[in-house]
Amino acid sequence: MADSPRVHPQALCESSEVGSGTRIWAFAHVMPGARIGRDCNIGGHVFVESGAVLGDRVTVKNGALIWEGVTLADDVFVGPGVAFTNDRLPRSPRAEDDAITRRYARPEDWLVATRVEQGASLGAGAVILCGLRIGAWAMVAAGAVVTRDVPPHACVMGSPARVRGRVCRCGAPLDTALECAGCGRSWTIHGDGLSPA
Amino acid sequence: MADSPRVHPQALCESSEVGSGTRIWAFAHVMPGARIGRDCNIGGHVFVESGAVLGDRVTVKNGALIWEGVTLADDVFVGPGVAFTNDRLPRSPRAEDDAITRRYARPEDWLVATRVEQGASLGAGAVILCGLRIGAWAMVAAGAVVTRDVPPHACVMGSPARVRGRVCRCGAPLDTALECAGCGRSWTIHGDGLSPA
Amino acid sequence: MADSPRVHPQALCESSEVGSGTRIWAFAHVMPGARIGRDCNIGGHVFVESGAVLGDRVTVKNGALIWEGVTLADDVFVGPGVAFTNDRLPRSPRAEDDAITRRYARPEDWLVATRVEQGASLGAGAVILCGLRIGAWAMVAAGAVVTRDVPPHACVMGSPARVRGRVCRCGAPLDTALECAGCGRSWTIHGDGLSPA
Numbered sequence: 001m002a003d004s005p006r007v008h009p010q011a012l013c014e015s016s017e018v019g020s021g022t023r024i025w026a027f028a029h030v031m032p033g034a035r036i037g038r039d040c041n042i043g044g045h046v047f048v049e050s051g052a053v054l055g056d057r058v059t060v061k062n063g064a065l066i067w068e069g070v071t072l073a074d075d076v077f078v079g080p081g082v083a084f085t086n087d088r089l090p091r092s093p094r095a096e097d098d099a100i101t102r103r104y105a106r107p108e109d110w111l112v113a114t115r116v117e118q119g120a121s122l123g124a125g126a127v128i129l130c131g132l133r134i135g136a137w138a139m140v141a142a143g144a145v146v147t148r149d150v151p152p153h154a155c156v157m158g159s160p161a162r163v164r165g166r167v168c169r170c171g172a173p174l175d176t177a178l179e180c181a182g183c184g185r186s187w188t189i190h191g192d193g194l195s196p197a
Numbered sequence: 198m199a200d201s202p203r204v205h206p207q208a209l210c211e212s213s214e215v216g217s218g219t220r221i222w223a224f225a226h227v228m229p230g231a232r233i234g235r236d237c238n239i240g241g242h243v244f245v246e247s248g249a250v251l252g253d254r255v256t257v258k259n260g261a262l263i264w265e266g267v268t269l270a271d272d273v274f275v276g277p278g279v280a281f282t283n284d285r286l287p288r289s290p291r292a293e294d295d296a297i298t299r300r301y302a303r304p305e306d307w308l309v310a311t312r313v314e315q316g317a318s319l320g321a322g323a324v325i326l327c328g329l330r331i332g333a334w335a336m337v338a339a340g341a342v343v344t345r346d347v348p349p350h351a352c353v354m355g356s357p358a359r360v361r362g363r364v365c366r367c368g369a370p371l372d373t374a375l376e377c378a379g380c381g382r383s384w385t386i387h388g389d390g391l392s393p394a
Numbered sequence: 395m396a397d398s399p400r401v402h403p404q405a406l407c408e409s410s411e412v413g414s415g416t417r418i419w420a421f422a423h424v425m426p427g428a429r430i431g432r433d434c435n436i437g438g439h440v441f442v443e444s445g446a447v448l449g450d451r452v453t454v455k456n457g458a459l460i461w462e463g464v465t466l467a468d469d470v471f472v473g474p475g476v477a478f479t480n481d482r483l484p485r486s487p488r489a490e491d492d493a494i495t496r497r498y499a500r501p502e503d504w505l506v507a508t509r510v511e512q513g514a515s516l517g518a519g520a521v522i523l524c525g526l527r528i529g530a531w532a533m534v535a536a537g538a539v540v541t542r543d544v545p546p547h548a549c550v551m552g553s554p555a556r557v558r559g560r561v562c563r564c565g566a567p568l569d570t571a572l573e574c575a576g577c578g579r580s581w582t583i584h585g586d587g588l589s590p591a
Binding site for chain 1 (some may be wrong): 209224226242244260262264278280281282286287288289290291292293294296297300322324326342356357
Binding site for chain 3 (some may be wrong): 012027029045047063065067081083084085089090091092093094095096097099100103125127129145159160
């Protein structure tokens with residue numbers, strides 16, 4: 001448990017804030033100032049920008065792109081090829097246009113945060129617009145384009161993504177009785193999410 | 198024809214089961230135990246996981262992600278940025294949750310296979326859910342999210358992907374007479390696919 | 395301004411036609427014969443193929459894939475994970491099929507160009523079919539699958555992408571009066587696009 005991160009010789013880890021037990025795979029790039037917790041798995045070809053914050057036990061599959069402004073709580077799963085965003089109205093910051101130059105001079109004018117709560121899963125190839133909260137233990141289906149907040153334990157799919165059901169903490173879909181056929185847990189509705197029954 | 202694979206100096210090929218004539222380009226990573234046939238082209242930034250199986254003459258364009266459980270038959274085309282999956286209900290396997298820990302301890306509880314039959318094409322950015330069969334010489338449009346089996350010679354598009362027509366072996370769309378304006382072949386319906394007329 | 399391109403030590407820039415002031419980041423690969431203008435930013439894990447043409451001050455975010463046949467005018471923004479295409483009916487060029495072999499022997503039989511005009515933005519994870527023109531200062535939403543031409547200043551979203559409004563040169567949405575609440579510019583309709591009022 002006290003080991004330092006294990007960084008593949010072909011990876012580039014420039015951050016000094018990566019927790020013990022975390023592995024970083026080939027051709028991944030973690031920039032200076034990115035914060036990554038303990039016992040995470042950062043897949044090949046992943047990019048984690050300065051300012052991104054990842055909790056403990058997070059799994060980031062290959063090719064996912066994580067920017068400044070993105071926070072991933074503990075136990076989150078980010079599928080292969082998932083793309084986050086942090087700018088609602090992107091332009092090339094180097095364009096010859098005074099309005100664009102002004103906007104990119106001040107991060108508060110363009111940088112928009114996104115938070116993924118504990119244990120949520122983002123399926124392969126999902127695209128996550130910015131300014132959103134993805135609730136704890138939610139499940140974003142592969143290929144979904146998420147344009148709104150996702151409630152805890154919700155399952156969303158499609159483009160744009162819409163709620164299609166609820167999932168257990170273990171990942172299995174829940175029926176209307178909110179009993180999990182997978183692991184046996186029972187749930188009750190609590191605010192916009194679920195709590196143990 | 199008897200040459201060994203040609204691996205770009207910036208690629209990482211850890212498998213000893215790659216056929217002659219196959220090329221692997223910069224920043225691609227082929228893991229130990231991945232099986233790749235002869236005369237394939239594995240593009241830059243591609244990831245092929247241990248346990249994946251590729252036939253002969255397969256083209257995998259840049260950035261595609263191919264997991265254990267995925268089988269690509271001969272002559273398949275995988276477009277740029279295509280993401281496969283192999284887990285229907287992904288969670289971070291390192292999450293502190295007994296039900297999740299149990300599930301990931303047994304591959305048979307989460308690992309779901311996908312098979313792409315001979316000559317099928319997967320367009321750029323397509324996302325392929327798992328447990329599916331994509332039929333021979335099918336054509337998955339760019340950006341499609343494939344959630345069901347695809348019949349042989351079918352053309353599917355959209356999110357979720359739906360059948361919108363049939364294509365010839367050469368790739369050209371077929372009219373209702375099933376005659377190809379591209380290469381001149383004629384087809385007849387045979388089961389859920391086509392056979393030469 | 396007279397500096398040569400700055401190429402990250404982990405990047406691979408094989409082109410001699412990259413303008414001064416342009417930066418190329420880790421694990422990016424620019425092939426010989428790709429042309430890139432001045433003061434561009436080519437993100438990590440980007441691929442730029444021989445024959446692709448990029449103007450000045452273009453921003454290409456991480457993991458984007460740019461092929462021969464693609465032209466990006468000055469000031470374009472290409473979001474993370476954007477995939478271009480250049481073949482309408484892709485097959486594996488190495489497939490054992492005479493019609494396929496013949497087609498790939500002649501670029502004019504399969505290579506289809508796409509042009510992105512000045513200042514346009516392509517959001518994260520967008521997929522761009524080929525043979526298209528994306529008009530100046532257009533905005534393609536994250537996750538969009540673009541299957542038709544996009545008019546100048548249009549905002550398109552969805553799969554397939556449809557026009558949902560107009561945007562200012564600065565990126566802000568325009569109301570029906572075509573006045574920008576962001577930067578104060580006024581516009582009038584001009585052909586299929588806008589000109590300053």
